[in-house]
Amino acid sequence: MLLLTPGPVQTRPETRAAMAVDIAPWDPDFGPEYVAVRERVRDLAGGVAGVHATLPLQGAGHFMVEAAIRSFLPPGGRILVPRNGAYADRMIRLAQEAGRDPVPLPLPDTRGVTAEEIAAALAADPSISHVGMVYSETGSGIINDPAAVGAAVRAAGKRLIVDAVSAFGALPFDLKSQPECDVVLFTSNKCLEGLPGIGFAVCPMDRARERAGMAGSWCFDLGDVLRHAERSGWGSFRFTPPVQALHAFRVALDLYDAEGGQAARLARYAENMRVLRAGAERLGLRPYLDAAHQGPIILTLHQPDAPGFTLPGFVEALKRRGVLISNFYTTPTPSIRIGCIGAVTPDDMRFALTAMEAALQELGVNRRAA
Incomplete structure (x- = not known):
């Protein structure tokens, strides 16, 4: 069967074959593989060792978006969301149900948001602290430009959350050139062509560290993921992970590098x-x-x-x-x-x-x- 959906996507036989193993996530032999995956993912995002960290969670891309909203916005915090597709609507709902205050920016779902529209919306409402943006909107197929939007966010002294779930690995992103970005989010599937099951947040360590314990959810607390890694080691997990999917993801990353x-x-x-x-x-x-x-x-x-x-x-x-x-x-x-x-x-x-x-x-x- 030829699978032509925007996710889960068709994967290579070598990647699927890597799932056919039994692994204990706490086995010391697996720890270095997990550490290496975290570092490779950080580097792909344009992160810098010692400055940025990869903070994985079990689950789908929506889990990562909720975790980012909970981790980087306080309860009642206001986030501007360019509303030009179904996945922007989902970000708005995730923010609402997490007790945050989304501010939709209505747009047609046939084009990306412009930096000027973001700047105007932020100028009109100084109480907004963050902009949440879907990089690749698979509701319709448009692309929102995180570099252009990020420049407007940075100029306004605000922070940016980037849902890059269906973009990361194919469309460019460089975290070190976007200091306004609190976090970029993606998964093991989609454009990286791994198996589904785990999501990644790459973010500045200082920002995540100062927010630990404030998410209102132990499971979705990215600061706590960082705190656990710093306390117990970067090859350790808080909760049982999809370890076979992680093992297969390492193979998918090898294939990604081999392709160019x-x-x-x-x-x-x-x-x-x-x-x-x-x-x-x-x-x-x-x-x-x-x-x-x-x-x-x-x-x-x-x-x-x-x-x-x-x-x-x-x-x-x-x-x-x-x-x-x-x-x-x-x-x-x-x-x-x-x-x-x-x-x-x-x-x-x-x-x-x-x-x-x-x-x-x-x-x-x-x-x-x-």
Whole structure:
């Protein structure tokens, strides 16, 4: 099966094979591997040894976003969230339910936020201490620019939280050049092509240390993760981790380096997107985004306005042909979401397009109707 979702993504056989071991997380032989993973992840984020730290948690990307909000904002603290997609909406909900005060910045989900919009919103409300931004919004496929937004945040004397869950590893990010950033968040899956199960926060150690014990949640306290590492060692865990996923993640990082790192991975994903978007347009499908605002992570298409088309029917028709895509959409109008990331190539996209054409024909959707 060819898995074309924005996560979990298709992985390499070598990565999956690394899961087939039994490991005790407290075994001294595993500790150095965990330490090495933390250091490699910190370096990929542009962190500096002794200044920044990798603070992992078990679970999904949403867990990391909640942990960051709880750890870096006090109860009642106000966070500006550029609201231009479904995952920004989720950040707003996570902040609300954590007892923080999100301030939505309404925007269309068809373009990224601008630095000028961030600066104006911060100037209008001095009580805001943080900006929370989704780097790659997989609701529609747009990209928000953390460097441009970060410059506006820095100029205003505020702090930045970056949800880079579907961006990290492909889109560039450099923590040391963004001193306003409290934390960048991502997972073992998505563009790093590991197995799901663990999330990472990379942040300045001094910022995390001073906030330890203030999250209102032991599980989601990033400062406590740092405090535990400093007390018990960087190869130790507070709670039982997905240790097999961590072991496989080390293999995924080796494959990432062998491919050529961030630049090479972005180039492959960008070509996947180019092939898929051009082919979908040839089939008569209309992209949700203008090309100028299209990111390389996921292609979103308008659903055909045709009597025989339903999203569940299309997904099942593709699945019978060996392609699996998301069976839900997260845009205001009905859409189709197809991921371009994971261990997939432009030839896989061509295969998917052949399957898409056959699926549309099966549903009675011709190019004019699409």
